[in-house]
Amino acid sequence: MNTQKNDIVVELKDVNKWYGEFHVLKEVNLQVRRGEKIVICGPSGSGKSTMIRCINRLEEHQAGDINVMGTKLTGDLRNIEHVRRDVGMVFQHFNLFPHLTVLENCCLAPIWVKKTPRKEAEALAMKYLERVRIPDQAHKYPGQLSGGQQQRVAIARSLCMSPQVMLFDEPTSALDPEMVREVLDVMVELANEGITMLCVTHEMGFAKQVADRVIFMDRGQIVEENTPEEFFNNPQSERSKLFLSQIL
Ligand code: ADP
Numbered sequence: 001m002n003t004q005k006n007d008i009v010v011e012l013k014d015v016n017k018w019y020g021e022f023h024v025l026k027e028v029n030l031q032v033r034r035g036e037k038i039v040i041c042g043p044s045g046s047g048k049s050t051m052i053r054c055i056n057r058l059e060e061h062q063a064g065d066i067n068v069m070g071t072k073l074t075g076d077l078r079n080i081e082h083v084r085r086d087v088g089m090v091f092q093h094f095n096l097f098p099h100l101t102v103l104e105n106c107c108l109a110p111i112w113v114k115k116t117p118r119k120e121a122e123a124l125a126m127k128y129l130e131r132v133r134i135p136d137q138a139h140k141y142p143g144q145l146s147g148g149q150q151q152r153v154a155i156a157r158s159l160c161m162s163p164q165v166m167l168f169d170e171p172t173s174a175l176d177p178e179m180v181r182e183v184l185d186v187m188v189e190l191a192n193e194g195i196t197m198l199c200v201t202h203e204m205g206f207a208k209q210v211a212d213r214v215i216f217m218d219r220g221q222i223v224e225e226n227t228p229e230e231f232f233n234n235p236q237s238e239r240s241k242l243f244l245s246q247i248l
């Protein structure tokens, strides 16, 4: 691939993070190019969530550099705000506001952060709710929806901010099995539309279908980076072999 400097949308350089005494991220290096789809996997507790939460500064790193769309993440609140406008995030547990309708959940950030007029924000929200195939749920509350529907609302809500990069943290692992597919289908469509995506997931079918690279983390380090085919069929490190033998 012809890589120019400005094609790199997310860059982690020698990133280290501690929770108190616990060294959770150790010299993490990662470059993500525009449009790239990256799947991150690894054992529970290996630092996957922490790493992606550092990218939109839900967690703070203590050493090394993180650059997102050309902005370096420091304690400067303006930089953090800037980066969060460009980076959407979808969590395992949806994190919708229970007292707001689906439509209101989707309009909140465009109205309050981007100062989009309400009518315009609602039209945009309806467009994305159609895209995730639940426009008929717009006036319901999250508690009235299935898990799969709630997660699709969470994806639509993120898209309403027109993010340049989407972060997903195990978006299907809290769902009943029959709802996983409907969420993955939406994610595959998004991936095919060219958005840059970092996704923590153990859904191998998804990884094989969309990932340009699979990143395997263990004990706070990136242990292996590979194509999905190579990673799943011919893992290089002992730790990834052990991990795959446990999830397959
Ligand atoms: P993963 O997403 O790969 O399961 P996490 O990034 O959630 O891993 O956590 C990595 C390690 O850091 C785990 O040992 C976890 O217990 C610890 N950890 C996560 N969040 C905190 C926190 N806020 N304070 C202290 N330790 C934490």
Ligand code: MG
Residues within 6 Å of the ligand: 048, 049, 050, 169, 170
């Ligand atoms: Mg996690």
